[in-house]
Amino acid sequence: MSGGILAGQQAQQAPHTDSGADQFLKLVQDPFKTAFQANAFWASLGTSIGITIFIAICFSLLRPFNSVVYAPKLKHADEKHRPPPLGKGVFAWVTPLIKTREAHLVDKVGLDATIFLRFTRMCRNLFLVMALVGCGVMIPANVASSNKDLTHSAFVTMTPLNVWGRALWAHVICAWAFDTLVAYFLWANYRAVVRLRRQHFESPEYQAGLHARTLMVTDIPGSLRTDEGIARITNEFKSASGTPRCAIGRNVKELPALIEQHAMTVRKLESYLAKYLKNPDRLGPRPTCKPDKKDRSYSRGQSVDAIEYLSGRIRDLEIQIHEVRLSVDKRNAMPYGFASYQSIPEAHNVALAARKKHPQGTTVRLAPRPNDLIWNNLPLSKKTRRWRRFTNDLWVALLTVVWIAPNAMMAIFLTNLSNLGLVWPAFQQYQLEAHPKTWAVVQGIASPALTSLVYLLLPIIFRRLSVRAGDLTKTSRDQHVTHKLYAFFVFNYLIIFSAFSAVWQFAASVVNAEHQNKGVWDAIKEGQFFVKIMTALCTVSPYWVTWLLQRNLGAAVDLSQIINLIYVAFCRSFMNPTPRQFIEWTAPPWFDYAQYYNYFLFYATVALCFATLQPIVLAVTALYFALDSWLKKYLLMYVFITKTESGGQIWRILFNRMLFAAMLANLFVGLVLKAKGSNMMMYCLVPLPFLLLGFKWYCSKAFDDEIHYYTKATLRDPESLPPGKERHRNDKLAMRFGHPALYKPLITPMVHAKAQHVLAQVYRGRLNSEHSDSVDGYRDIQLDPMSQTRPGKTQGTVPNAPFEIVPGNQLDFAYYKDREEFGDEHGGGDIYGRPSDLVTLRSQTPRSFFGPNGSPSSSRASSPGGFGSRRPVSDGSDGHDVSYPVDYHHPAYRTASAVSHGMAPTYIDQGDPGTRGFYSHTNESESRLLSGAAGMSVGAPGYREEYGRRQVGTPHGEGEDRLSYDYFRRGRQ
Secondary structure: OOHHHHHHHHHOOOOOOHHHHHHHHHHHHHOHHHHOOOOOOHHHHHHHHHHHHHHHHHHHHHHHHHHHHHHHHHHOOOOOOOOOOOOOOOOOOHHHHHHOOHHHHHHHHHHHHHHHHHHHHHHHHHHHHHHHHHHHHHHHHHHHHHHOOOOOOOHOOOHHHHHHHHHHHHHHHHHHHHHHHHHHHHHHHHHHHHHHHHHHHHHHHHHHHHHHHHHEOOOHHHHOHHHHHHHHHHHHOOOOOOOEEEEEEEEEOOOHHHHHHHHHHHHHHHHHHHOOOOOOOOOOOOOEOOOOOOOOOOOOOOOEEHHHHHHHHHHHHHHHHHHHHHOOOOEEEEEEEEEEEOOOHHHHHHHOHHHHOOHHOOOOEOOOOOOOOOHHHHHHHHHHHHHHHHHHHHHHHHHHHHHHHHHHHHHHOOOOOOHHHHOOOHHHHHHHHOOHHHHHHHHHHHHHHHHHHHHHHHHHHHHHHHHHHOOOOHHHHHHHHHHHHHHHHHHHHHHHHHHHHHHHHHHHHHEEEEHHHHHHHHHHHHOOOOHHHHHHHHHHHHHHHHHHHHHHHHHHHHHHHHHHHHHHHHHHHHOOOOOOHHHHHHOOOOOOHHHHHHHHHHHHHHHHHHOOOOHHHHEEEEEHHHHHHHHHHHHHHOOOOOOOOOOOOOHHHHHHHHHHHHHHHHHHHHHHHHHHOOOHHHHHOOHHHHHHHHHHHHHHHHHHHHHHHOOOOOOOOOHHHHOOOOOOOOOOOOHHHHHHHHHOOOOOOEEEHHHHHHHHHHOOOOOOOOOOOOOOOOOOOOOEEEEOOOOOOOOOOOOOOOEEEOHHOOOHHHHHHHHHHHHOOOOOOOOHOOOEEEEOOOOOEEEEEEEOOEEEOOOOOOOOOOOOOOEEEOOOOOEEEEEEOOOOOOHEEOHHHHHHHOOOOOOOOOOOOOOOOOOOOOOHHOOOOOOOOOOOOOOOOOOOOOOOOOOOOOOOOOOOOOHHHHHHHOOOO
């Protein structure tokens, strides 16, 4: 790096007459020339392979001792979704990857991850075969036909830069061969995806899922915005034997914004508490903050006590949320709703019949999973969504075009700071010459850092734009993000990057010709546009080879999780993490499919486009996919989870982008043939795009219906239902497909247990959770709450409310994965034995309506270790579960020695909750019918546990104390 800067300094010292503007124009003519170093191939190959092997060895040594980072799913997943166990050997992680086949992957990682791995293997196999054909045909043809009088590097010799005549027929033959290979592999994998989708339809989870037999109706006119109106719309198709149960959407007003604001305020309070209570025995000055801009009770710029203000702000928001929830009714219906049928075939038949129809102006489609919906976009009208989509596409197009200039400037100046010195003499004299080593370090860091930052920010920007564009589901949002990212990368980093210098030089020659009084058409012909483009593509081809080699290093970095390790280590050492952050760090991270699909599609597109120009790129791409197909398999099996399972609906996006890449590759071949070949060669390429379009049409007709719909038969007779599928009517459709803001639990501020003894002096509001002036009607004996640490003793005078106390040994996701505030962000509960919309055969009640013990819960889940936590105990005789406090132990679990000596009973641990399915659920509707019955008394009459604990009393009953925190935090019952 310093050598490049010193060379630039020597060039600067040489006499020249060009001004800074002239130097800038010369640099812009070929802004990426510093990247086209053929000698960099061997350096990239050595460093990539060497560092990858080093990272793999380090990973193998660290993995057995850091399962929280390298195998979190082993601890948190339930028995069905738990991956195969890993040994303690250095390379013990390799054996499960080899033995685990695709048939078992679906249960372990889900269908989305399975299709991702299948796509990776498809690319690996495709480019392995293409490398054999390309390197076996194109390289000998180009080398043998090159002009021997011209001296070029080996990379340039393998290109058609110096090839003329009949040897270019090899390009035509390979273009047909490559398109045939692409079509064959896509067809074979399309059939495999159909098979996986059919198996997904027959899986127990899908058969028991409420969304599988539910339709979503949008754009409902005002006259039909009732449950009966939805039924009339769906009955127009007469493809089902019965009438569905329907639920119209309700106007939740400002509830989502209030709940989001409440969550942000809680997290902000937790951060202040974590910093203030870092050393509870030596408290510093109380923290202060600025009031919220929406809070009109304080003047702007005023500083207030952060703990007092945020605690009061939380209480105010909870009151507002409670009041808004009570005011929501069906009179103000929204233009969307859901219709649930008695069987899956009925729902799919109606969806198939309504696929291209819009009865009453509505759109009828299969309902996604409830956690897949973007609820804020459902009320939008067609006109609003259309306008938002147009403005979103306009912004993306503008960003794509505007990025050309920064991309070129980064390539000119950041990759070689001496170029900046050529146009800025003061910088050259006072900075580069004075501090060459310092700026050499900056040059080596700035360009990769900015490029990586762009790669990280682009998915976030496009994802937010897609949400604002009106996407109804997270799945469609991610599909649009993949589409837009791919278009952005192909345009800016492939087309512009590869052909920028040729286009600039051609435009400059045309302008100069006009100054010489020549015609525009004559100038264009003299400019030799196609020759310049072909020359630029051949010149840039070595860069793409070295760039793809460096991607292997990125795959190894993903395996090492080095970024997460550094980030968490830094936060633990130099920041003040909250208990919530500690818990979230131990949870399995979610996999960003849109980002990785974009990378893979872009790599494949680069390889296809340069397959005939630089055939060695095929071998390098095959090497990358061969390595990453194994590394990503480990990551998806043991580390990452799918945040929102779509059932493999991304496949058509991948199929279409691969076909587009093949067509773009034909265009690259056509440019070469136009520059140096004959017209006959060009004519031979003309059928290829049309054949690929016909192949797309065939696959769409042959496979798409099988992928999207369970059956295409018409079911008019109730007896035609599949055997064993009972017909049930009493499902809770309105609750499961109701807006989550109506019943979503509110989060509670978490405080570390080490600071529990100082809460009374830190928080000056009401801490006591006792309300003796209310009577709930369940008990006629007033009991004091029992201490957590001393069973049989009273709680004392410093309870936890309004905070949730988290013991230090429970700062682990294993204790909180059943709570929506944690589980929904890390897999939605499916891999933890808590399916999002499971409907039991007996009750047909959506499972998520129940709390952890199988009974209708309040708006908050209980803390596993906090005050008032409860655990189910079943005697196994009648299927009844009774909830007891954590400190109460059933006689069967007490040790005899403890009881005989008068000691506190000791609970016999039954294993690690994270490894033995502590939070796994059984079929509550069949085995826990009485789990909602009142448990043993744990407090005085009217006692209600607050901020994250279960209510004991009549919901919204007459005797309920309206000053309790629980009263304002509960969802609609």
